[in-house]
Amino acid sequence: MRAIVVKGGDSARLALDSLVAGDARALLLVVDSSVQSVQGEMVPAGTRALVDCVRTSLPGLDAVLARLLAGHILVEGDWSRALDAALLRPDVVAVTRAGDRFGGRSAWRIGADESAGVTQSALDEAREKAEQAKETAATARTALDGARAAERSAREREELAREANRSNAISLENATASLSRIDGEIIERAEEKRVLEEGAVTQRGALSEEHARIAEIEASLPELETAERDAAELLALRTAQRSELEAGEAAVAALRRDSEVASAAIEERRTGLERRLVAVEERLAKDPEAKALAESRRAALALRASDFAHVGIRLAERTSLIDVALERLRGEHHRRSERANEAGSRLGDLRRERVEAERSLTVVREQVGRLEVEDAETRMRLETLVERIRADFDCEPSATLDVEAPVAPEGSTLAGRGRDLDRELRIMGPINPLALEEYDALQERHDFLQQQLEDVKSSRRELQRVIKAVDQEIISVFEKAFDDVQGNFTDLFTTLFPGGSGRIFLTDPSNLLETGIEIEARPSGKNTKRLSLLSGGERSLTALAFLFAVFRSRPSPFYLLDEVEAALDDVNLHRFLDLVREFRDEAQLLIVTHQRRTMEAGDCMFGVSMPPGGSTKVVSQRMRGEIVLQ
Numbered sequence: 001m002r003a004i005v006v007k008g009g010d011s012a013r014l015a016l017d018s019l020v021a022g023d024a025r026a027l028l029l030v031v032d033s034s035v036q037s038v039q040g041e042m043v044p045a046g047t048r049a050l051v052d053c054v055r056t057s058l059p060g061l062d063a064v065l066a067r068l069l070a071g072h073i074l075v076e077g078d079w080s081r082a083l084d085a086a087l088l089r090p091d092v093v094a095v096t097r098a099g100d101r102f103g104g105r106s107a108w109r110i111g112a113d114e115s116a117g118v119t120q121s122a123l124d125e126a127r128e129k130a131e132q133a134k135e136t137a138a139t140a141r142t143a144l145d146g147a148r149a150a151e152r153s154a155r156e157r158e159e160l161a162r163e164a165n166r167s168n169a170i171s172l173e174n175a176t177a178s179l180s181r182i183d184g185e186i187i188e189r190a191e192e193k194r195v196l197e198e199g200a201v202t203q204r205g206a207l208s209e210e211h212a213r214i215a216e217i218e219a220s221l222p223e224l225e226t227a228e229r230d231a232a233e234l235l236a237l238r239t240a241q242r243s244e245l246e247a248g249e250a251a252v253a254a255l256r257r258d259s260e261v262a263s264a265a266i267e268e269r270r271t272g273l274e275r276r277l278v279a280v281e282e283r284l285a286k287d288p289e290a291k292a293l294a295e296s297r298r299a300a301l302a303l304r305a306s307d308f309a310h311v312g313i314r315l316a317e318r319t320s321l322i323d324v325a326l327e328r329l330r331g332e333h334h335r336r337s338e339r340a341n342e343a344g345s346r347l348g349d350l351r352r353e354r355v356e357a358e359r360s361l362t363v364v365r366e367q368v369g370r371l372e373v374e375d376a377e378t379r380m381r382l383e384t385l386v387e388r389i390r391a392d393f394d395c396e397p398s399a400t401l402d403v404e405a406p407v408a409p410e411g412s413t414l415a416g417r418g419r420d421l422d423r424e425l426r427i428m429g430p431i432n433p434l435a436l437e438e439y440d441a442l443q444e445r446h447d448f449l450q451q452q453l454e455d456v457k458s459s460r461r462e463l464q465r466v467i468k469a470v471d472q473e474i475i476s477v478f479e480k481a482f483d484d485v486q487g488n489f490t491d492l493f494t495t496l497f498p499g500g501s502g503r504i505f506l507t508d509p510s511n512l513l514e515t516g517i518e519i520e521a522r523p524s525g526k527n528t529k530r531l532s533l534l535s536g537g538e539r540s541l542t543a544l545a546f547l548f549a550v551f552r553s554r555p556s557p558f559y560l561l562d563e564v565e566a567a568l569d570d571v572n573l574h575r576f577l578d579l580v581r582e583f584r585d586e587a588q589l590l591i592v593t594h595q596r597r598t599m600e601a602g603d604c605m606f607g608v609s610m611p612p613g614g615s616t617k618v619v620s621q622r623m624r625g626e627i628v629l630q
Contacts, residue, residue, distance in 0.1 A: 048073065050074050051070070054069065075096055082102050239340070484552075485549045485553045488552045496576070499523075499524030521534060544576060548583065552583075561589065561590070564576075565593065566593075605623065607619045
């Protein structure tokens with residue numbers, strides 16, 4: 001351990017105790033924020049405080065660096081400037097980037113310390129190891145990502161496999177349960193069939209009894225319905241009477257509540273009047289006249305109080321009468337409720353008896369329905385067998401009774417032989433009775449298509465002969481035209497390029513139908529033959545030479561040229577105009593141009609003009625005549 005950074009004396013004491021206990025050695029740096037770096041006014045001009053050149057990312061080390069590097073300055077330059085700064089300020093230590101150190105109480109030094117070199121090499125080695133560690137970490141991170149991805153994929157596959165396993169297990173359990181259930185159902189159906197067959201006779205015997213019981217129930221049904229209606233009417237009457245009693249009870253209760261409210265109000269008013277009386281007597285004791293007036297009002301109030309007392313007595317008597325009537329009504333209500341409950345119980349018993357009778361009737365009807373369905377199914381199976389005998393064996397069912405049973409092969413039964421024959425019929429598949437007709441139709445279609453195919457083949461052979469003849473004609477015409485154009489191109493090129501030479505040739509003379517045409521042009525004074533190496537005007541003249549060679553080889557009454565001389569200079573333009581004059585005796589040339597000399601070489605010139613405020617007009621002029629407006 002090189003150094004330990006602590007904060008405060010207590011932390012330093014604990015660190016020292018730990019070092020002594022562990023028999024270890026290290027530098028102890030105590031963080032003290034009171035020590036600062038060299039102040040700006042203490043730093044000589046052209047230098048920097050060394051603490052400003054050091055940065056730390058750990059919290060709390062700024063104070064340690066400030067204390068360690070206090071009084072140190074960095075001098076930009078060589079050792080002589082550092083020495084001048086140290087002599088100018090003996091209280092500071094001047095250092096350079098080369099490792100020179102001057103000033104202070106320690107010895108001065110030129111160059112870096114050997115330990116610094118060792119530290120630098122260690123630092124370089126550490127940096128190299130750090131880079132290697134970063135690369136290793138990146139590789140490990142990549143491998144980790146791949147491993148994680150593989151792990152996720154494996155987990156997903158494992159989860160899918162587990163899910164598939166669970167699904168298969170569930171499917172297996174369901175299939176096993178279904179198989180067990182089906183086996184149980186088969187056994188149950190067989191048992192039910194046996195029981196039904198055994199109980200069919202019993203059911204048929206009991207059917208008559210049930211019919212008799214149904215008739216008895218139906219006979220007693222009107223009586224039960226009449227009793228139910230009477231009970232319903234009685235219940236409605238008791239309900240109406242109960243409603244009336246409840247309404248009367250509610251009215252009496254409301255009247256009693258009103259009486260109690262009025263009594264409470266009177267009592268409250270009396271209490272208030274007594275309080276006011278006491279207050280008034282106190283005031284009257286101070287005022288005799290008001291007291292006399294109050295005495296008269298008191299007499300009147302006493303008279304009203306006696307009236308209220310009589311009213312209260314009558315109200316109490318009326319309340320007692322109401323309570324007696326209420327008790328009587330409650331007793332009557334209780335008696336009627338008991339009679340209504342008895343009628344309801346009787347009605348419930350009658351309803352339950354009716355429900356039981358209806359349930360029994362439903363069960364009997366279901367049994368009769370099942371027997372009828374079984375009878376219908378039996379008749380249907382019998383009819384199906386009869387129809388099958390008639391369709392498959394072409395005979396009546398009565399005739400099969402006299403037919404002897406076929407002899408089954410040894411070791412098998414007639415049922416097994418029948419199953420074997422059915423299996424062979426299924427292997428053969430269904431028989432198409434219209435197969436012969438379909439075969440005849442398809443054969444006719446095949447013959448027609450074969451005839452059409454022969455016609456197509458003969459047409460193809462004829463077409464190939466025509467194509468061959470056309471190819472021969474094309475080759476002949478092209479060969480003659482190429483020979484003519486080749487000779488005319490050589491002559492015209494010599495005319496346009498005096499002293500030069502040019503020719504056209506075929507890229508594949510052995511295949512005239514697919515061959516290409518190359519042009520070689522060598523103007524006078526040049527050794528190049530490729531068109532791409534010529535100037536723009538030379539390429540234009542070469543193209544014109546080829547074009548006019550075609551014109552001369554296969555002449556036409558007139559030719560239309562659109563600004564073909566736009567890229568020609570004066571010399572080449574003069575040669576082009578000579579070529580035009582040479583062709584003007586053979587055909588009519590229509591040239592669209594902006595060149596004045598080309599216009600002067602023509603016999604007639606046409607232009608488009610638009611006067612100010614007017615519309616466009618075509619103007620024609622003969623070069624040796626008057627202007628004509630059209």
